Amino acid sequence: MKLRLTVGALALAAVLAGTLWGQDDDFPVGPFRMYATSAKPTGTVRIAELWGVRPDGTRVLLQAHDVGLRRAELEGQLPRFRKDPSLLAALATPAYVEIRLEERERRIVDRRVQPHQKRILVASWHR
Amino acid sequence: MASVTAEPMVQRVLWLRRLVYAFVWVDVLVLTPWVRDHGHVPRDLYRPLLLERVLHLPAPTPRLVGVVLVALLASSAVAAVGRAPRLAGVAVFALYLEWMFIAFSYGKVDHDRFTFLVALAVLPTVDHLRRDTAVFAVRAVQVAAVLTYLLSVYAKHRFGGGLETWLDSTTLLRAVVRRGTFIGDVLAHQPWMLHVAQYLVVGMEMASPLLLVPGRVGKAMLAAVVAFHLATFATVTILFLPHVVCLTAFLPLEKIELGPFRMRRRGATVPEGVV
Numbered sequence: 001m002k003l004r005l006t007v008g009a010l011a012l013a014a015v016l017a018g019t020l021w022g023q024d025d026d027f028p029v030g031p032f033r034m035y036a037t038s039a040k041p042t043g044t045v046r047i048a049e050l051w052g053v054r055p056d057g058t059r060v061l062l063q064a065h066d067v068g069l070r071r072a073e074l075e076g077q078l079p080r081f082r083k084d085p086s087l088l089a090a091l092a093t094p095a096y097v098e099i100r101l102e103e104r105e106r107r108i109v110d111r112r113v114q115p116h117q118k119r120i121l122v123a124s125w126h127r
Numbered sequence: 128m129a130s131v132t133a134e135p136m137v138q139r140v141l142w143l144r145r146l147v148y149a150f151v152w153v154d155v156l157v158l159t160p161w162v163r164d165h166g167h168v169p170r171d172l173y174r175p176l177l178l179e180r181v182l183h184l185p186a187p188t189p190r191l192v193g194v195v196l197v198a199l200l201a202s203s204a205v206a207a208v209g210r211a212p213r214l215a216g217v218a219v220f221a222l223y224l225e226w227m228f229i230a231f232s233y234g235k236v237d238h239d240r241f242t243f244l245v246a247l248a249v250l251p252t253v254d255h256l257r258r259d260t261a262v263f264a265v266r267a268v269q270v271a272a273v274l275t276y277l278l279s280v281y282a283k284h285r286f287g288g289g290l291e292t293w294l295d296s297t298t299l300l301r302a303v304v305r306r307g308t309f310i311g312d313v314l315a316h317q318p319w320m321l322h323v324a325q326y327l328v329v330g331m332e333m334a335s336p337l338l339l340v341p342g343r344v345g346k347a348m349l350a351a352v353v354a355f356h357l358a359t360f361a362t363v364t365i366l367f368l369p370h371v372v373c374l375t376a377f378l379p380l381e382k383i384e385l386g387p388f389r390m391r392r393r394g395a396t397v398p399e400g401v402v
Contacts, residue, residue, distance in 0.1 A: 004252060004263050011248075012274075015241070019278040019285075024236035025177045028227070031286070032279035034238045038287035038296035045304045068164035069172065069233055076234025077172060090169035106304055111297055111318035113304055 045106040048074045048122070052096035060096070067091040074101065081123045088125035100124045135381040136261040140253050141209070142380035143265070147246050148207035148219060150372045152200060155226065158368060162230040166192030172233055179228050187229045195229065198222050206250075216251025223247055238279075239367035245271035246373050268376040269339060275370060276335035276352070283329065294325050302363050311362040324358075331355050338377060349377050 011029075018029035048071055050062040064070045069091070074081070081087055081101050088099040101122045107114040155162070166189040173186045185191060199222040206215035227240055249264040280290065287293030299321040303311040314320050337348040352374065360366040 001259055001263070004260070008263075008267060011245070015274060015278070019281050024231075027176050027178070027231055027236050028224070028241055028244050030236065030238075031282045032238050032241070032275055033282040033286050034279065035298050035302060036279065036282040036286040036293070037298065038292045039298055039301050041297055043297070045301045047305055064161050065164060068161070068168040070161055070235060072235040073233045077174070087171055090171055108297060108300065108304070111300060111322070113300070113315050113318075 041111045042109050043107075045108060046103045047071070047106070048078060049102050049104055049119075050074060050091065051100040051102060052093070053098035053100065054095060055097050059100075062091075062099075066093075078122060085123035085125050088123060092125065092127065097127045098124060134258045134261065135379075136258055136265055137253075137255055138381035139376070139379070140250070140261045140264050141255075142383060143246070143268070143376055144209065144212070144216075144250050144253075145207055146372060146375055146380075147243070147250060148203040150243075150369065151203035151219065151223060154369060155196065155199060159230065162226060163192055163196065165229050165233060166190075168233060174234060175232050176228060176236070179232065184225070184228060187232070192229060195222055195225050199226055212253070213251045216247070220244075220247040220251065238275075239370045241275055241370075242268060242271040242373040243369035246376070265376050268373050272370065272373055272376070273335045273338055276332040280329055280332045290329070294329060295322070296325070297321075299325055299328075299362075306363050306365075308362060308364055314362060328355065345377065349374065 014029040018026050019031045022030045024030045024033070050067060052060045052062050052066075054060065077087075078101075085101075088101060092099050101124065102119045103122055104117055104119050106117045166187050168187075170186050175184070175186070178184075199219065202215050202218040202222060205211060206219050224244065227244070231237065246268045249267045252260060253264045254260045283293040284290040287296060287298070297318070300315060300318050303315045303321065307315060331351055334348060335352065337344050338352065339345065340348070353371075356367060356371055
């Protein structure tokens, strides 16, 4: 029982330290930061979308299963894709001549969601 | 042959073990099929976590993911039926942790696994003839569940620019805009409700240690927590299911009477294979 309590105390110390100073990188003892960031009553919501363009120009919204990455993972690596769009080539399949990583933007003004939305290109890769 | 006592806490651990190890199958095969896809994701997009770098774990490949998947399912099946609980349990813990590394090394870490990992870590330590080891395991899972709520309040303070700022922010509104259901969409048109919900969420999280209080108070708190998880699922389709499975550690699972799993009379000792 002494060993159990010692290991338990160490695990507790690790998770407390992770909460105080850690990052996601420290999984499984990183901070519990789900939805922990703040957003102002007026601002923009950005949602990453990955599009495949067929040779005839039709656009197909790619799902997580098509490329092996979830939306949150695309968003987590967004700065990398922006800096080096050729990374998108890794997500291409022969069916598409172009892969476009876009952000759908939705405005919120004083807690009111605005009806219009626009799409902004983050990075693209052409075959 | 190993024996077990009919001591309630030991019986609760036996049920917890069945639930947790059976849930590994549901998790891997049904809830998070995307983890398997990571074997095919190009290595350029692999961002190993601290422990993976320290332990020099290999980058996921289709073969590695396949081997871990089969070994994890096999060991959790063995552990779920109570065979070789130590060996199988330790194997499940190690393999599930590796499965989590495969899952979370591509730019996004989920935060609903802590309690489940604690459960996988403590279940193999239970000696069926010793009540104190069962009590330790159940309490460890319960405390881990409470910590998940309680420490997430501090995370809101730390990452949200102060707790007061978070409370009056539009975090839930944005979550609903990003991944709302039809219920979430209705709430998006009543932003004051989502604003109030942020106060309720923090209130619930701060009150979460009440889960550890025996009797009515603990039960009421458990109901509040379950309501929170249901509301989260209804509005943004997020269900922290591995964590929710562990909440069963707060239930008197030992009272379950089900055919071959029927509880033995207090103090009686029965062979493990019969339970």
